Amino acid sequence: MGGSSRLCRGAARVPRMPDLVPAADEIALFPLHTVLFPGGPLPLRIFEPRYIDMVRRSLRAQTAFGVVLVESGSETGAVAATAAVGTTARIADFYSLPDGLLGVTCLGVRKFQLRGRRVQSDGLNLGEVAWLAAERKIELPAEYQHLGQLLRKVLPELGDFYEGVTKHFEDCAWVGYRLAEILPLSLSDKQYCLQLDDPLARLARLSPLIQRTE
Numbered sequence: 758m759g760g761s762s763r764l765c766r767g768a769a770r771v772p773r774m775p776d777l778v779p780a781a782d783e784i785a786l787f788p789l790h791t792v793l794f795p796g797g798p799l800p801l802r803i804f805e806p807r808y809i810d811m812v813r814r815s816l817r818a819q820t821a822f823g824v825v826l827v828e829s830g831s832e833t834g835a836v837a838a839t840a841a842v843g844t845t846a847r848i849a850d851f852y853s854l855p856d857g858l859l860g861v862t863c864l865g866v867r868k869f870q871l872r873g874r875r876v877q878s879d880g881l882n883l884g885e886v887a888w889l890a891a892e893r894k895i896e897l898p899a900e901y902q903h904l905g906q907l908l909r910k911v912l913p914e915l916g917d918f919y920e921g922v923t924k925h926f927e928d929c930a931w932v933g934y935r936l937a938e939i940l941p942l943s944l945s946d947k948q949y950c951l952q953l954d955d956p957l958a959r960l961a962r963l964s965p966l967i968q969r970t971e
Contacts, residue, residue, distance in 0.1 A: 929956035
């Protein structure tokens with residue numbers, strides 16, 4: 758696998774926002790220095806009371822929370838700025854870690870655009886979100902078949918990280934999301950890939966970073 762320090766250069770390359778589903782909700786937010794993609798795994802160590810309470814509420818109500826990239830500021834305490842597009846996370850499992858902290862395994866579900874953000878008295882961020890339309894299902898074309906084959910080989914080598922992830926090796930969006938997760942890209946480049954709403958355009962961006970061995 759090859760790497761690249763940047764995928765986008767200059768404001769002209771910022772992708773347009775995906776089409777919106779005409780609905781809006783307020784959800785709990787978990788700002789992180791990571792980018793979560795639909796269908797992807799996210800292990801978390803929870804220690805702040807605001808997020809312990811959030812996890813408890815999510816488990817009790819069977820609801821998801823939103824993960825957004827922190828663009829400035831810290832994950833702990835106040836967050837100065839976040840990305841405009843994030844992904845909801847559904848809790849798949851929870852457990853006690855050896856250090857006594859709460860461990861949570863989540864799966865990415867649905868992309869959203871953040872329209873506004875407010876902070877509760879306990880410090881939890883709440884976001885007003887507009888849901889983004891799901892990407893169209895496109896079968897992996899012949900020119901990108903090597904990318905699906907690469908994932909078939911690589912994902913099992915990542916231990917149990919992808920064990921609970923449903924596999925769709927012939928779907929363009931799924932393959933592009935998984936590549937964006939595992940390639941050594943900067944967070945801004947991962948966010949760029951998340952904000953793209955065309956799965957073929959995402960693969961066209963990522964494919965040159967893969968060294969073909971055929």
